[in-house]
Amino acid sequence: MGWRWRGPGRRGRAGGPTLADIQPGVEAVVRGVVAGYGLARRLADMGIVPGTIVRVVRRNAMMGPVEVEVRGTRLLLGRGIAAKVLVEPIVRPGFPPPPGQI
């Protein structure tokens, strides 16, 4: 558990895209959480359960936290945590908008 530059946040590590891979402005459906009981329960208490639709608002610099909109409020998730949330991006025609329009 040393440096966290690499590793989490890369696609495919936990079998499919995670919340850490989603670009700002894109919505995604939560598929599951790759974590022990403690973290899974904590995320569930904050409303991140399978089937929840989340929208990534911002990804902060230097592997900083990911800001997501969940159930009408905004949550900050550390990048390491975001990389444990498996998601399915929602693809809509014309979405995400090209850069500069967000």
Next chain:
Amino acid sequence: MALAGNANVGKSALFNQLTGLNQRVGNWPGKTVEKAEGTLYFRGRRIDVLDLPGTYSLSAYSQEELVAREYIAVEKPDVVIDVVDASALERNLYLTIQLIELEAPLVVCLNQVDFAAKRGIRIDHNALSELLGVPVVPTVAISGKGITELLEIAISVAEGKVKPKMAPFRYREDVEKRIEELREAIEAKVGRELDYPPRWLAIKLLERDPQVEELIASSPGGREVLELAKKLADELEALHGAPSPVVIASERYAIASLIARSVSTFVRRPRLTLEEKLDAVMCHRVLGYLVLGLTALGMFSLIFVLGGFFSGLLEEAFDIYVVPWLAGLLGPRLPAWAVDIICDGFLGGIVGGIAIVLPYLLPLYILIAILEDSGYMPRAACLMDPIMHKMGLHGKAFIPLILGFGCNVPACVGCRVMETDRERTTAGLVSIFVPCSARTVIIMGLVGRYVGLWAALSLYMIDLALLFAIGRGAYRMLPGEAVGLIMEMPPYRRPMLKSIALKTWARVRSFALIALPIIVVSSMALQALDALGLVWPVVMAMAPLTSGWLLLPPEAGFPLIFGFLRKELVLTLLLEVAGGDPAELMSAGQMYVFSFVSMVYIPCVATAAALVREFGWKKALLMSFVSIAIAFFIGGLLARLLSSLGLL
């Protein structure tokens, strides 16, 4: 009457509205969770109000959640007011559902309806009341709107005139079936005399709640129930492919979502665009850090200028007027040593305490309260998260550390925001290395004045680097895995005067209660030792350390000993020892080493006391020992480095 609710919903605003200055803040017995109680007089009734810690859930995840649910189930308050943020109904209802499952006599306070309206959300509170089966009162706590109605309904619920008809929420068939099976087993085997309702126990057992499992295991017939619960939870997990607490949480959120959607109307897009723009700057990868740096710099220079001015004024007033007056009064009647103890010890302690509190802490607390209430702190925490991660901490720890620049005492107390024991300890250890305002006085007054501003700033840099290194060291050494950041990002709000005043008052008071008596008593004790002639022998005994290892004049030991009381005494006493001009006693390099050591070498008495209170004797001693060892070790290395460069 107890107040429950999520964080950031205006629960403390409601509590302040209800009780005003009539409140007592303490700790829950045996826990480091703040307990706020107050009294309220309404229509000839005396009502005791208890502010439960803000939680998102009632699982056993944190001490706060345990405290809240134990209080509701065991102490059985007459009425529980669930403060719900109207602009985030779905998330808030998640807790409401759990409170209903706990069969608390509930009144829902639908707060911040004005703010929700501004964001284009309208909520039909009658429909909400109908669906939940409990009274719902719309309020705006910060302006006091709706509070009278809330109290009237709360009283009629407490007196049993209004019976909330709370039907338990039905879960999905496969979950519901198992809950009922387990509930029947609990009622048959364990009986009904437990404080918690059987259905709630059944749900918690399915969630594998460790506290409830323990409770059931210790009651007769509990073993069989536990086995059944394990079997049913395993079945649920196999069925849904997710941990059972997640399955149950999704059920609750499904209900919350259904209710929230059927009672709210969205008039327009929820978020205000101004807020988006503000966040784009505040969280920007360059501008964000710039704003953070400027905010911190502005805050500290303001406090330093203001604080230095007023603190000088205060001390001078005492030194010129009060002390000679008291000495003149007592001089003829008491022996000289007694006069010393009273004048320099007792009065000096009080003056010192006041000279920190009023000029330095007060403005800092006001500014921090403004930052907190405006919603800036989570943005700062977000920016600092990657850096904090290197120390095994996360962004939230930044908030106590910022407090530490004023005084380490509130910083230690503030470490409670951390989720696990391991992180709390790391944050506490790191926070005592934050250069507090008293240490700034030494650095600026000695190095800044006699050596140069850049030298003073380099000391800060060394200290911050040290802080980071210690945090990393603790991260490596303490067992356990790092916990990531999960934090709500509340919308920006306009800070309210009353809330800032009350927050500042509470913090200043807690400082005064912990720190002031200790400062005064120890100040008197040291004066007594001095009067008995016991200090100089100790200073001389320390000479091998001070002059041998740190290459300082032996007299420098004297201010260092007294510095344990209050760090700014170091400077005053050094001036005294040096006969007014430290340049006579020490070279520039020695001042540098001396300032470094006095900055790091030990937390002051007040901080030590706070450490003991927050972390226990063992950890407090260990932390103090770490800081002493590091101060003298690095101080010696620094002295050798400077002397080899010919700077000493």
